[in-house]
Amino acid sequence: MLIADCGSTWTKILDTDTERLEIIQTREMVKRDDLFFEIATGHSGKNRCRLYRNELIALAEGSLSLVEEEDFSVVDVGGRDLKFIRFAGRKIQKLDWNLACGSSTGATIELLGNYYQADFDALAPSRKWINVTCGVFGMEKVLEHVSTGTDAGESLAMFIHGLVRNVFDFTGRPDRLFLSGGFCANNCFLQTLAKYCSVVALGRTVPLEGLRGKHHLEEADLTGGAP
Amino acid sequence: MVPAPENIIGYYGFPRREDIRLARERYGCHLPLVDLDVYQGAPDSGLLGTTTCRIISNIVDNAVFYSRRLSAVIADVGEGKCDRGRHIAYLLRGMGFQVIESRITEAEFENRPLVWSRSAGTLRERVNRIMDSVIDAAPPGDTPLPCAPTHGFWGVPPHDFRILDLFPPTTHIYGWTRCVEAGRPSDLELECSIDEGVPTVFFTQSFCAKQDLAHYLAEKFGGMEVDCHRDVNDSIGGKVEAFLKLS
Numbered sequence: 001m002l003i004a005d006c007g008s009t010w011t012k013i014l015d016t017d018t019e020r021l022e023i024i025q026t027r028e029m030v031k032r033d034d035l036f037f038e039i040a041t042g043h044s045g046k047n048r049c050r051l052y053r054n055e056l057i058a059l060a061e062g063s064l065s066l067v068e069e070e071d072f073s074v075v076d077v078g079g080r081d082l083k084f085i086r087f088a089g090r091k092i093q094k095l096d097w098n099l100a101c102g103s104s105t106g107a108t109i110e111l112l113g114n115y116y117q118a119d120f121d122a123l124a125p126s127r128k129w130i131n132v133t134c135g136v137f138g139m140e141k142v143l144e145h146v147s148t149g150t151d152a153g154e155s156l157a158m159f160i161h162g163l164v165r166n167v168f169d170f171t172g173r174p175d176r177l178f179l180s181g182g183f184c185a186n187n188c189f190l191q192t193l194a195k196y197c198s199v200v201a202l203g204r205t206v207p208l209e210g211l212r213g214k215h216h217l218e219e220a221d222l223t224g225g226a227p
Numbered sequence: 228m229v230p231a232p233e234n235i236i237g238y239y240g241f242p243r244r245e246d247i248r249l250a251r252e253r254y255g256c257h258l259p260l261v262d263l264d265v266y267q268g269a270p271d272s273g274l275l276g277t278t279t280c281r282i283i284s285n286i287v288d289n290a291v292f293y294s295r296r297l298s299a300v301i302a303d304v305g306e307g308k309c310d311r312g313r314h315i316a317y318l319l320r321g322m323g324f325q326v327i328e329s330r331i332t333e334a335e336f337e338n339r340p341l342v343w344s345r346s347a348g349t350l351r352e353r354v355n356r357i358m359d360s361v362i363d364a365a366p367p368g369d370t371p372l373p374c375a376p377t378h379g380f381w382g383v384p385p386h387d388f389r390i391l392d393l394f395p396p397t398t399h400i401y402g403w404t405r406c407v408e409a410g411r412p413s414d415l416e417l418e419c420s421i422d423e424g425v426p427t428v429f430f431t432q433s434f435c436a437k438q439d440l441a442h443y444l445a446e447k448f449g450g451m452e453v454d455c456h457r458d459v460n461d462s463i464g465g466k467v468e469a470f471l472k473l474s
Contacts, residue, residue, distance in 0.1 A: 043461055056469035081462065092473055094449060097466040172446075 004037040005058070005207040006045030009079030009107050010182065013037070014208045021205065026079075039211045053211055056097055059180065060085050062210030066202055067178055075171050076180035076206065077163075079107045084171050098170060106182050108135040109189075112142060112159060116152045123157055123188040125195070130155075132162035157188055164192045173197070180206035234296050237263040239286045240303025240312055241361050241412040242329035247301055250327055254298040260362045263289040263300065266386055274318075280435040281386040281457055283311045290319055297324060305330030307403075307412030309436055337410025339364075344400040344408050346371035350391040353400060354384050357408045364410070378471060379427030380404075381444065386432060387459045393467045394428075401427065403437070421448050426474030428453050428467060 005012040011029040013022040026044050029035060040049035041058040063074040063085060070090055076083040082098040082105065113120060130145070132138035138159055145155040171177060176198040183189045184201035193199050236250055236258050251258070261267070264282050269292030275284050290297060302316035320326040339360075343353040348371055356367065376399035383403045385391065401421055406412050419440065421427055427450040429441035438454060445452040451470040455463050 046461075054465050054469045054472070056466065057472065060473070095470065095473070096451065097462070097469070099460075099462040099466060 001038045003211040004040045006042035007079050041207050058207040058210035062206040065209040065214045073174040074178040077183045080105050118156050121187045125192040126157035128158050129161035130158045161192050168196045234298045235259050235261045237261050238301035239263045240308035242301045242303045246329040250301050278434050280432045299325040301327045304328045339410045344405045345373040347374035347396045350394045350398050376425045379425045382430035390459045
């Protein structure tokens with residue numbers, strides 16, 4: 001059975017019979033007429049599946065599959081959005097989804113990384129940060145820093161530091177944060193975030209774990225309680 | 228011969244009822260009153276920045292769209308609207324429109340019953356019925372019974388009403404829209420009154436100052452903050468859907 005998380009920039013496809021995971025660019029995925037999924041999440045998957053699952057619900061259910069703790073916070077930093085869920089007693093206490101702005105998302109940093117040919121594994125974290133009010137403003141600040149003599153790598157690390165601060169604030173400044181999405185493979189991001197809180201990287205397949213259906217959230221699984 | 232299109236009187240926000248009455252007396256009681264906050268099919272005038280609350284842009288776009296048909300604009304420039312409402316009153320006057328500034332003071336607050344905010348029924352229709360009460364304060368003839376809330380919608384009437392269609396009929400209405408029904412448009416206490424335990428979406432237009440309140444209240448009451456600039460897209464729909472489904 002093929003299940004897929006069709007994100008804005010990357011599509012993760014899992015064959016549950018063989019456990020083979022394929023990660024392809026969504027721009028390539030949409031060209032492939034042969035791809036049809038049993039279950040899918042993510043915008044680009046809507047018309048390519050038998051059963052569509054809401055992204056935030058898939059993330060929540062996947063998190064419950066992978067994390068055994070009673071109380072925890074998980075954030076998915078995706079290509080163009082941020083999704084956050086706080087669990088208390090394994091019930092959802094708070095969820096949020098930052099949709100419209102690329103201020104804290106992967107696509108922006110991918111664009112910059114490609115342009116400056118950055119190796120994010122080798123990039124050292126910066127103590128300084130750029131105020132990433134929005135993705136475009138942040139990019140403009142990087143260009144400004146580079147044009148006025150700051151090393152391109154340092155400018156990018158400052159941008160990443162700005163993203164990290166946004167993510168940390170968006171999630172309510174927890175002591176520990178479970179991270180989902182492509183940034184789990186970005187060493188500079190991980191090291192920078194670790195200066196603010198303890199980080200556990202869950203990888204890129206958390207929503208896929210949710211699609212497997214091990215944990216089905218029922219209605220009223222949101223406590224509605226204040227933190 | 229094709230008759231000339233009828234003139235109209237435009238208004239925005241929640242002007243004083245007396246100012247509406249006087250404007251109708253002056254410009255014609257037969258003229259339709261048109262809510263300029265609401266998208267009327269007007270093209271973008273391009274007169275305001277792109278990072279302007281869509282409701283404020285609607286007012287200016289509508290005014291330009293109706294142009295000479297607009298006999299007057301009754302502009303809510305009080306605390307019940309916002310600074311931008313006050314600023315565009317100035318701007319519209321500068322463009323040559325007849326602008327009547329209107330401010331409801333606390334002394335003029337009404338205490339109307341919360342009928343539509345607390346009843347069951349299509350959220351879209353109930354919000355519309357509340358907003359109709361700005362120009363027609365007569366009590367509804369078909370008063371619905373109150374219901375227990377399963378969910379809450381807090382905020383102003385959105386630019387794109389399709390977001391309201393996502394909510395179940397047992398959704399109570401809070402925030403500025405409830406204030407309008409009560410006849411107390413700048414009553415901040417009422418605007419921030421929420422029934423605890425009712426999972427509530429705190430909605431604002433993007434770039435609206437009410438985002439501060441929405442953020443604070445969503446944190447305080449464990450609700451979800453949603454902002455939307457122009458049209459509702461799949462992401463916003465998915466966010467609201469997830470919240471409603473899990474609550």
